[in-house]
Amino acid sequence: MVKQLAGGEADTPGNGERPRRRIPEATVARLPLYLRSLLEAAETKTTTVSSERLAEMAGVNAAKVRKDLSYLGSYGTRGVGYDVEYLLFQISRELGLTQDWPVVIVGIGNLGHALANYKGFSERGFRVAALVDSDPAKRGEAVAGMRVRGLDELAQIVADERIAIGIVATPATVAQEVADRLVAAGVTSILNFAPVVLTVPDDVSLRKVDLSIELQILSYYQQRRMGAGEAGAAISELASVQ
């Protein structure tokens, strides 16, 4: 039972393509979570999920799920729930995952290595199209079935492979220069793993993952819990929303 796309779309009626509502940033950040949960549900042949069930799977509450999904459109059925396959498709489309995204990883150290081999990327349509490192010693080395190429080839690679997303996994010292080169080459989205604040033009999206920052945040709550008195004082303080 897959609903048809027909039937009055609430917004911008008529004009064919994407719904184009403005989705809150917090909601966008949770869509991948719902996607993953729906994929799990689909694996167990579940055809329908309630907001309650989906919330449980994604680790959030049901009201949030409903509100979030309502930004995409009215894709549920009252009294029933959401069709798993249909919602999967809608979220995928909204996230732009119905297309293939070639990515380049710059900086093939320990982390770059791990990212190059990470299965989770390809599972979501992110294809690691090239590996780049400035170290001449690394050039030509085979990593994850690919040859590592030089930083001077970056512009060519981005153009040839039509790469829009770059991953920076270099040491902090060279990360800004690498980001600049990525932008110059035409990349418009950057995921930064280097522990440094990058500056990019306004029309380039930037997200960061900082491993040691996450530990520092845990340290804060951990200390607080421990400081709050001796005998196992269990102050219920969840550091993250998951």
Next chain:
Amino acid sequence: MVKQLAGGEADTPGNGERPRRRIPEATVARLPLYLRSLLEAAETKTTTVSSERLAEMAGVNAAKVRKDLSYLGSYGTRGVGYDVEYLLFQISRELGLTQDWPVVIVGIGNLGHALANYKGFSERGFRVAALVDSDPAKRGEAVAGMRVRGLDELAQIVADERIAIGIVATPATVAQEVADRLVAAGVTSILNFAPVVLTVPDDVSLRKVDLSIELQILSYYQQRRMGAGEAGAAISELASVQ
């Protein structure tokens, strides 16, 4: 010029230890950013920074810096700015980084490997005290100058090393079981890299890093930018706050 701790602390006056104000979660998450910026400033022998300068370094705005720092106390000097060394100490203390945190990494695949070798941890007082993997084939293997130990040894390791923080870098399928074991062993903070929602007791802090979720968020904004019309339509839409 390092200020003394004396002088009327606004909150809970008198009773010696930690200030114990309630700091907003968003602020806690930015403190590590300020810390890093201050360390950079200290390297260049800068003794004082204004909120303006610190904001620039941390990639946020000055009002936010002042508001954030005000939760820690009145550690600045009007007309002057913040003393770098003093503020470094205060933030470190607030984050609990004046003590050493031994951590255990469970799951020594590509990512676990990279994490075990990550320099950024030790730089902030996080000492990788043990590596654990359930795969008997990995047991005894040397990684980052350590021997990988078995999952059955986990409880003993946590107790012996007084480990409060565990890092889960296993495949999704076993992550929950590993988390359960960590909790049973007495770990009260978990950083999860597995792409799955973990459930832990209320008195355990949990944070997650999901590599492919970050890419999916970038994909959303990237698609949106590209979908908005052909000729380089530069919709200024920054995906993250850095």
Next chain:
DNA sequence: GCATGTGAATAGATTCACAGCG
């Protein structure tokens, strides 16, 4: 009847703007 979808209420975070003080 039951679960969605959504206005309204609440909570939390950010930004403004300026009083206060070195």
Next chain:
DNA sequence: CGCTGTGAATCTATTCACATGC
């Protein structure tokens, strides 16, 4: 005078609670 520290205003996100419609 210059920059911090902070109430007040604003914006964003979450939660509530119920009308709506299958």
